[in-house]
Amino acid sequence: MRVTTSLSYEQSIVNLQKRQQELSNSQVQLTSGKRVNKASDDPTAAARAERALTSIARTEANQRAIDASRNVMNIAESAMADSIDLMQSARETLVAIGNGSYTDSERSALANKLAEIRKQLLNVANRPDGGGGYVFGGQGSSSPPFVDTPTGVEFQGQSGEIMASSGEALTLTVDGRKAWLQAKSGNGVFTAAPDSGNSGSAWVTSGAVTNPSQLPYPSSAATPPSYSVVFTVSGSTTTYDVLDDSGTALVSGQPYKAGKAIDIPGLGMSVTISGGPGNGDKFTVGQSEPDLSIFDSLDKAISTLKTAGINNGQVMQAVNTGVTELDSILGNMQGSRSAVGETLNRMDGVESRNSALKLAAKTEKSNAEDLDMTEAISEFTNRQSGYQAALQSYASIQKLSLFQYIG
Template sequence: MRISSTLFFQTGLNSINAQQSDLMHLYQQVGSGQRMVTPADDPLAAAQAINISQAQTMNKRFADNREVANRNLGIEDNTLQSVTLLLQDLKTQLVSAGNGTMSDADRSTLSNVLSNARNNLLGLVNATDGSGQYLFSGAKGNTAAYQDVNGKIVYMGDAGQRKIQADQTRQIAGSDVGSDIFNRAAPGTTSYLTMASTTNGGSGVISTPMIMDTNGDDVGKTFNVVFAAGANPGEYLYTVTAKDPAGGADTVTTGTYIPGTTASLKLGDGVQANFSGTPAIGDEFVVEPASSSDYAAIKGGANTGGASIGSPSVSDYSKTRPGDVYDITFTGPDEYSVTISNPAYPPETLTNQKYVPGRENVLELPHGMQVKISGSPALNDEFTVQASAVKTDLNIFDTLDSIIDSLKQPHGSEQDKAAFQNTLATAMQRLDVNYNNVLTVRSSVGARMNELDALDANGAMRSLSFSSQLSKLEDLDYYTASAQLQLRTSALEAAALAFRKIQATSLFNMSN
């Protein structure tokens, strides 16, 4: 085979260029510290590195979100701590107000003290987070949570919670809705509250009701007590109307009361309250549960199965629609359908929904509603979920306004004193419920902060794992690279030496 001089030269040049290219690649690896200068160096590892880098970036984003959530919850906890201290002071002041030796001037001074505390509380409930958003106004962060409307402080936010994506599968509320803190009792509260009509003319005083039997049929209902003339002189007849929260028929009972004694008024099956003083004809008292659901459940009158329904609850306030009525019909022992009716929307029907007889089932209803049904229903058994006909509003500012106004009134008669005692008792009961609910929310805030700490720890471990994996895929082994660099340098020098040797070869010096 004959080899031309051009082939000699081209082969030598190609060899030098190849060695220089390999050496340049090594220089780039050593200079950058990266094993893969281009994806072509290791296509599979390059693809894996992209996925891991994306996961690491998302993990960092979640960590930033958790930092924001922790900051907001920290501000909320500090605010609620101030509210707690303020409520403790208010409760102490109300105990002082019950001192029978206080003069009208003393009570007027105390009303000014409570007015200042009310204004301080209004400032606290309208606190903002680090970005200027109101903490307790729900999803309406640009709107003050509580505002003065015609002399009455009302909640102006909404029921939506601002949730923060704290992890891939976990959202945590970064604040709480003001109406859930300052307008209601803690969920599960079973106590009762009393209120006397402002038109009462007698000196009757009602005490805090007692639940004698938690399984009583009337527990959870609102009671209206009205006094009338009795059959005998000096005797009063009282009528108790128990209002069904589901909008069903009211229950009416009667009893007699003799002034001068402290009598136990039987309000309903399982509930009673002590009463003292002398009422006037037509005097009215309201006894309502401290905690009542926004929605009520009604069992069909023709049901023949053994299924029972619990109190409905809202799983997502952002999806609720005022006016929704849910009719649940069992089309079989393990199947039910749901019909949603609302005057403002077209009707909806869900069929072939599954149910497990004999145990408690949580039925996830449309538009953010859920309800528990347990037992074994019969065919065509029906249940209805609708807005509650009776709802307890525990607006803390209404409570303060009522006692402040009452403290300003002079005590010229026994009727005035009784009216004040009833108002004071109502205010103390409601503030106790508000106080307990604030503590419950503070506990919830602390639990969320603990969860964020746990998620932070898991996120830090994931970040370390991602960094380790990326290091294995991308980082250069400097020992191997240094050895390869020396080897390629020697190879380049050898290629250059060989090229010079070939270059010196010609027909004119072959004889030498």
């Protein structure tokens, strides 16, 4: 084969350009610190890095959701702690009002204290979340969810919770209706209340369950059954009948003794009535319902205790009912607070898993595209030496020309 001078020159230039390109590529890798700078460098590794980058972005979005949820849950936990303290103060005030020696003005002053506690509770219930919403706004509310109306406090939000956009169940609000307005009435199983037309000075406690297996509650009937204790006073003798809702007597003509439990026969319930009932006075027992509002409960107690001239029985009924309802509301609020606390605890695990996923994604991205600096420096040195050798070879070839020799 005939080798011409031009062919030698051309081959030398091709080799020189190739080595120059390799040296340039090594230099780009060293300056960027990455083995893959564009998809054509290694399509498979570039795809792996892209998937890892997507995973990193997803974990960062999840972390923002975790941070937002934690912020709201911390505010909610603090608000519930404040509300529980206020309810405890209201309970202590109600117990103090039960002092039979208080005058109307003294009871009214304590009722005013309850009214101030109610105002504070309303402010807590409408606590903002710092982001334009409200902690107890349910599924969203642009205005305070609890509104004080002439008929009482109403919840004008939407029941439920707003969930964060995340793979985990993270809440951004608390169901205000459930936390503040849906405690169980009575003792949680049944209620015991005086008839509005009673004329005596007797009052009834919340009652007790004596045999759970006999309880008629909870009832699936559209109208749950109810029972009543009706008093008959004749001279110095006071008796009572226990009736069902059809008026049928379960027991009748039983002698009344103040403070002694009265059984609802065969139904696993008893109530305790104290004081002096009037003739025809009636006390009704019914199913407990999850519709007890802290604001309605305080409103009833405040209204009764501010009324001048009420007898001791009416005072004690207001106090007993108020304390029983506050105990139920406190239990409901503590349950909601426990749920918030559990959410905060769960976030620690969610955050730990999210961090582990992010680390794994970063590791995968690094494995796919990052450069081994030791190996790269060695490779760069080799290619630099090769390029220098190519330059020297080209310079030598230029001298091997017939015309140059003749000249």
